[in-house]
Amino acid sequence: MNYKVKDMGLAEAGRNLIQWAEDHMPVLMHIKSDFEHQQPLTGSTIGCCLHVTKETAVLMKTLQAGGATVALCGSNPLSTNDAVAAALADEGIHVYAWRGNSDQYYWCVDRVLDHQPRITMDDGGDLITVLHTQRQELLDSVVAGTEETTTGVNRQRMMAEQGELRFPVVAVNDAMTKHFFDNRYGTGQSTIDGILRATSVLLAGKTFVVVGYGWCGKGVAMRAQGMGAKVVVCEVDEIRALEAAMDGFSVMPVAQAAPRGDVFVTVTGNKHAIDGPALQAMKDGAVIANAGHFDNEINVPFLQEQAVASHQVRDNTRVYEMPDGRKLYLLAEGRLVNLAAAEGHPSEVMDMSFANQALVARWLLQKDPTLEAQVYPVPESIDREVARRKLATMDIAIDTLTEEQKQYMHSWQEGT
Numbered sequence: 001m002n003y004k005v006k007d008m009g010l011a012e013a014g015r016n017l018i019q020w021a022e023d024h025m026p027v028l029m030h031i032k033s034d035f036e037h038q039q040p041l042t043g044s045t046i047g048c049c050l051h052v053t054k055e056t057a058v059l060m061k062t063l064q065a066g067g068a069t070v071a072l073c074g075s076n077p078l079s080t081n082d083a084v085a086a087a088l089a090d091e092g093i094h095v096y097a098w099r100g101n102s103d104q105y106y107w108c109v110d111r112v113l114d115h116q117p118r119i120t121m122d123d124g125g126d127l128i129t130v131l132h133t134q135r136q137e138l139l140d141s142v143v144a145g146t147e148e149t150t151t152g153v154n155r156q157r158m159m160a161e162q163g164e165l166r167f168p169v170v171a172v173n174d175a176m177t178k179h180f181f182d183n184r185y186g187t188g189q190s191t192i193d194g195i196l197r198a199t200s201v202l203l204a205g206k207t208f209v210v211v212g213y214g215w216c217g218k219g220v221a222m223r224a225q226g227m228g229a230k231v232v233v234c235e236v237d238e239i240r241a242l243e244a245a246m247d248g249f250s251v252m253p254v255a256q257a258a259p260r261g262d263v264f265v266t267v268t269g270n271k272h273a274i275d276g277p278a279l280q281a282m283k284d285g286a287v288i289a290n291a292g293h294f295d296n297e298i299n300v301p302f303l304q305e306q307a308v309a310s311h312q313v314r315d316n317t318r319v320y321e322m323p324d325g326r327k328l329y330l331l332a333e334g335r336l337v338n339l340a341a342a343e344g345h346p347s348e349v350m351d352m353s354f355a356n357q358a359l360v361a362r363w364l365l366q367k368d369p370t371l372e373a374q375v376y377p378v379p380e381s382i383d384r385e386v387a388r389r390k391l392a393t394m395d396i397a398i399d400t401l402t403e404e405q406k407q408y409m410h411s412w413q414e415g416t
């Protein structure tokens with residue numbers, strides 16, 4: 001058995017966490033039961049680079065139930081739950097992940113690739129990038145890949161545009177039943193959860209700055225407002241800035257927001273969204289966090305260079321003492337605060353994201369669609385199947401079009 005985790009003694013605790021997730025992921029559990037009977041993934045190896053959470057564990061067990069051999073590494077050095085990793089290793093999943101594996105992050109990615117996956121499943125695109133740059137000898141055995149997050153999809157679109165992508169990738173992030181819910185309600189809730197677990201600050205009455213008003217930013221802003229914070233949004237896209245303004249938030253450049261904010265969250269997928277000048281302008285006591293995929297959204301090296309002293313004040317909170325006496329608090333080293341300081345998205349929302357992943361894996365391996373080396377959307381039939389199954393588990397019924405309405409929607413003669 002090939003795996004490397006922190007401590008196999010944690011497996012029992014991990015099994016309890018996974019049980020909790022299973023009890024809150026009815027759609028994925030239904031798919032798992034289908035997979036057990038149909039064995040649609042038999043004989044295939046699936047290589048995954050995903051946050052090693054209890055929800056990811058349910059997906060791994062679903063793929064395994066469908067007949068796949070599964071290898072898994074974390075997609076961020078601070079997002080692995082060591083108990084979950086141990087429980088998965090105990091179940092026969094090839095896991096190479098432990099919390100705090102910064103130095104050996106790419107060693108873990110390489111070990112997953114050693115299993116020669118037919119399908120890759122990425123969250124951020126590191127597996128695909130390493131395959132195309134350092135492990136090209138394995139490219140021919142890959143049928144296709146899937147991508148879980150916005151940043152990864154952006155990277156793969158760039159690869160396709162530059163003629164570098166060598167196999168098709170399905171943008172699971174772009175499914176409606178993924179980003180509408182996971183990015184917005186998942187990131188919204190779990191980012192607040194991470195900030196509170198790391199600091200326990202009162203949000204009511206505070207000025208809370210959200211940098212980036214995409215799907216994640218909308219969720220974070222909405223939930224911060226719900227906690228009583230005065231929310232300020234910073235954007236570079238005129239339409240999203242307008243949307244934020246009409247959603248009722250103050251909109252201003254980051255330079256203006258910097259001296260006003262008490263809490264800052266970046267969710268842009270972009271580098272240095274909070275850069276040196278903004279860090280110089282922040283007031284004493286400012287709390288700074290990132291919920292975007294990579295840890296480059298806040299210019300952390302600038303903080304490290306400028307600070308006269310720095311130490312860990314609480315789990316996941318480090319204070320930087322600036323030369324002018326200000327204290328700035330950076331959460332989770334600037335890595336995804338919702339995964340590093342909390343548990344990531346709630347199981348209920350990952351239920352839909354990972355249902356898409358499982359059904360897309362089956363579609364790729366069973367239907368054998370003839371796809372080129374491009375980025376493809378999730379088939380609409382899968383997206384809608386996930387929505388239908390989720391509604392059913394929530395005991396929500398909806399109306400259906402009558403024959404008269406269907407005909408009307410396909411006609412043009414009837415008017416005023």
Ligand SMILES: NC(=O)c1ccc[n+]([C@@H]2O[C@H](COP(=O)([O-])OP(=O)(O)OC[C@H]3O[C@@H](n4cnc5c(N)ncnc54)[C@H](O)[C@@H]3O)[C@@H](O)[C@H]2O)c1
Pocket residue numbers: 149150151152179182183187211212213214215216217234235236237240267268269270272273291292293294336337338339344345
């Ligand atoms: N923490 C999580 O669990 C989680 C979940 C899903 C996605 N993500 C990640 O969060 C990031 C955002 O994802 P999304 O789906 O919201 O993307 P998105 O593309 O919908 O939104 C990003 C927004 O940031 C804006 N932006 C870009 N550069 C900016 C800058 N310098 N200043 C201000 N605004 C800027 C863009 O105009 C856009 O509106 C990505 O890195 C994604 O991979 C994280």
